[in-house]
Amino acid sequence: MTEPDITIVGGGLAGCEAAWQAAAQGARVRLYEMKPHRFSPAHSSPLLGELVCSNSLRGAGMNNAVGCLKEELRRCQALFMQAADATAVPAGGALAVDREAFALELTRCIEDHPQIELVREEVTEIPTGGIVILASGPLTSEALSREIARLTGSEHLYFYDAIAPIVEADSIDFSIAWKASRYGKGGDDYVNCPLTKEEYLDFVAALRAAEKVPGREFEKVVHFEGCMPIEALAERGDMTLAFGPMKPVGLPDPRTGREPFAVVQLRQDDTHASLFNLVGFQTKLTWPEQRRILRTIPGLAQARFARLGSMHRNTFINAPACLEPTLQFKGRPQLFLAGQITGVEGYVESAACGFLAGIFAARFLQHRPIPLPPATTALGALLTHLATADSQAFQPMNVNYGLFPPLEGRHRKRSDRRLAMAERALADLAPWWQQVTAEDRHE
Known part of the structure; x- marks a missing residue:
């Protein structure tokens, strides 16, 4: 590949999804992954998208916001959901996967994509040329963490997982x-x-x-x-x-x-x-x-x-203080962040953040407007949290219906209210996704 349009750091769920979506939008992508030359304290497989904490992607039903988020990603042809559905194992009311088969499928898709170049090499500095998506994950290496700390101008927030x-x-x-x-x-x-x-x-x-x-x-x-x-x-x-x-x-x-x-x-x-x-x-x-x-x-x-x-x-930045709603770093629009390092928590949320970053970065590259998903969707609710949470007390957050705008009209019991929110989310998702996938290009 000649010089890429977009450089992505990190081959976890967010990085792989960002690469897949940016490539789908026509961008040439170079994806850096430090494994197998170097492993984080929690990782042991050279495969991309390695799941380490659990094989569960949590609830599948719409009474849970993560079920709504998964359905949104499924309807938008996210690589994450294609791999998850293909490698699912029985888990009652949850979606769980065979972890090795899932990572194998994700790796195969990335390696086979003609628009994506996979480079197995550690990145210790934030690239300065062109558009960059930083998806180095919650276990970002110490060298790169120091670079991010200098960029944010403050110490990292962190929690233990x-x-x-x-x-x-x-x-x-x-x-x-x-x-x-x-x-x-x-x-x-x-x-x-x-x-x-x-x-x-x-x-x-x-x-x-x-x-x-x-x-x-x-x-x-x-x-x-x-x-x-x-x-x-x-x-x-x-x-x-x-x-x-x-x-x-x-x-x-x-x-x-x-x-x-x-x-x-x-x-x-x-x-x-x-x-x-x-x-x-x-x-x-x-x-x-x-x-x-x-x-x-x-x-x-x-x-x-x-x-x-x-x-x-696990390391994450103070997103409300550092990021635009488009996941661009404030004052440095060519730098996007994605995944758990932004302060979303969970496998599904991390992949969703990468999904959005890949689309946003490709549209920025092509000088096209960046449409934000409606706040009534699970995708939009996550972005709204990152953009508007209290920067003085910011903490990682799983997607939940408490992040969604309240419903109008009559009072409903909790289960009915959640299902109504899910129905509203999927209805509002469709026109946004149609806008994202429209063929018109604005130079």
């Missing part, structure tokens, strides 16, 4: 555990391990007393509320976990016909159902402590762990 353990399926004791989805919805897609009150309280006490991996001295530990380590939740009170990831509601034990006091759920992690991850069990316990304590869970006494939990620092 945790990875949940994965158990080999044939090491689960199914004389104790059973397969079912909550309230019987979605088939037998989850493995459930029941705890009595005594077992649960002993488990909570063990979490509190367990040895944790200490944070580095120069880093203040700030957890993202939606991804709290189980031991941090246990510190909040005896019953916090029982009303959180270990809630037993809708999961009667088939041996007794009654709901247990608490339940640990495991979700299928691969196509062959040979691996299951512990739902909501992100942790920063030391690995010996994880093995010891998790094997006290009924049904997991002989558990073999394909992966143990870990903790890493």
